Amino acid sequence: MTASALLQRLWQDYARLSPQAARIRALFEERGERVVDDHVALRTFDDPRVSIDVVARPFVLAGYRAAAEYTFPEKKLRARHYEPRERGLPLLFVSELRLDACSAELRTVVADLLDGFSARDDVAVAGRPWALRRAQYDLLAAESEYGAWLAAFGYCANHFTVRVNDLGTFAGLAALNDFLKRNGFPLNTAGGEIKGSPDVHLEQSSTLAEPVEVELADGKITVPGVYYEFALRHRLPNGELYLGFVERSADKIFESTDRR
Numbered sequence: 001m002t003a004s005a006l007l008q009r010l011w012q013d014y015a016r017l018s019p020q021a022a023r024i025r026a027l028f029e030e031r032g033e034r035v036v037d038d039h040v041a042l043r044t045f046d047d048p049r050v051s052i053d054v055v056a057r058p059f060v061l062a063g064y065r066a067a068a069e070y071t072f073p074e075k076k077l078r079a080r081h082y083e084p085r086e087r088g089l090p091l092l093f094v095s096e097l098r099l100d101a102c103s104a105e106l107r108t109v110v111a112d113l114l115d116g117f118s119a120r121d122d123v124a125v126a127g128r129p130w131a132l133r134r135a136q137y138d139l140l141a142a143e144s145e146y147g148a149w150l151a152a153f154g155y156c157a158n159h160f161t162v163r164v165n166d167l168g169t170f171a172g173l174a175a176l177n178d179f180l181k182r183n184g185f186p187l188n189t190a191g192g193e194i195k196g197s198p199d200v201h202l203e204q205s206s207t208l209a210e211p212v213e214v215e216l217a218d219g220k221i222t223v224p225g226v227y228y229e230f231a232l233r234h235r236l237p238n239g240e241l242y243l244g245f246v247e248r249s250a251d252k253i254f255e256s257t258d259r260r
Contacts, residue, residue, distance in 0.1 A: 003089055009125045010040055014157040020185060020210055021160065027183060028162075031169045038163035038231040039081070040090035042124060043150045045110055046096040049119045052080050055155070056094050058124055064092055071249050075146060075254060076101040081245055085103075088162070091243060095254075096146050102156050106143050109136045113151060128154030131217040145258045146212045152223055158257065159206065161229035164186035165241075173203045173232045180207065188227070188256040195249035201242035203232040203247050209257045226255040 001009075015022055022043040025035050029232035044055045056064070063085035070079040072095075099107050113130040120126065132151050141148035149158070177193050187193050188206045196203045212225035233241050 001044045001058055001062065003059060003064065003084060003086060003122065007040065008056055008126065009253065010157040011160065013125065013127070014160055014226055015158065017212055018210060020207060021226075021228045024160070024162075024180070024183075024207075024228055027179075028167065033167050033169060036051065036088075036166040037090035038161040038233070039093050040160050041093040041158045041229075043146065043158050044094065044096045044123075044155070045147075045150065046078070046098055046100075046258045047110065048116055049114060049117055050123055050155075052078075052094045052096050054119055055124050056080070056082055056092065058121060060074075060091050061155050067091075068244050070095075070245060070250065072247060072251050072254070073101075074086060075125050075251065076144065077146060077254070079245075079250070083243060088164075088176065093245060093250075095146075097144060100109070100242065101146075102147070103143055104140060106147065109139055110147070112136070123155050126155040128152070130154070132160065133217045134219060137216065137221065137223075141259065146254060149224070152221075153190075153225070157226065159227050159229050161204075161231050164203075164230050164232040169208060173205055173230060176230055177205050189247070190255045192250035196246050197235045200246045200249075201234040201236060202244070202249065203234075204246075204253060205230050206253055206256045209228070224257045224259060229253065229256075 001244045005158050028035050042052050064082040067081050076098045077095050082092040140151050186208045194203050206229040207227045209224035209227040211222050214220050236242050
């Protein structure tokens, strides 16, 4: 599968979970904007059957290369970002929950979810390949909002991100945030509406995930789904655009899918 086909599949599944993304894109286009994706983010567990390497493999085969790694000790996460060979494609950001840092109870739940699961080439777009019960979701959520979200939704885009640099009608990220709020989209305020600064070469903001009804093995539950992010990248001293991520900022962006 080509990188473009993978991204299109991810966008289609993401858009079904996030009507707000389509509404925001339409508002941008009404202003004459052409929306460019900065990056797309995926989540996983660090089990060898579904690790970062496994999830990213189809993108690597399609020309992406690993670029940098990140750690989030408080959230028990690690991550890696990938850069495309083909111009015009977004970056890829894949994170995983470190099971060795989690409780025995959480590890047992994840083991139950993955029981019988075999590594597959299309994990990145596989959706939720396991049955999930309410008690399992609640146990995960009590320890890791990230893990609970992943258990509920499986393998799909956790978020797409608009590259603000390519928007011509906003005077920076603060102006874009004001526009979103005026149009009724609540923002993630953890760590401030804008995470980062020109000093670290990256500014980010995001909407809050909309509630989504999820079918479990023993009933239905309404939980936060996916969200839309916005990234303004600044130039490095050598003049090149910064293409990395800032751990302190990403740590707060993760909270866009926390239950409220």
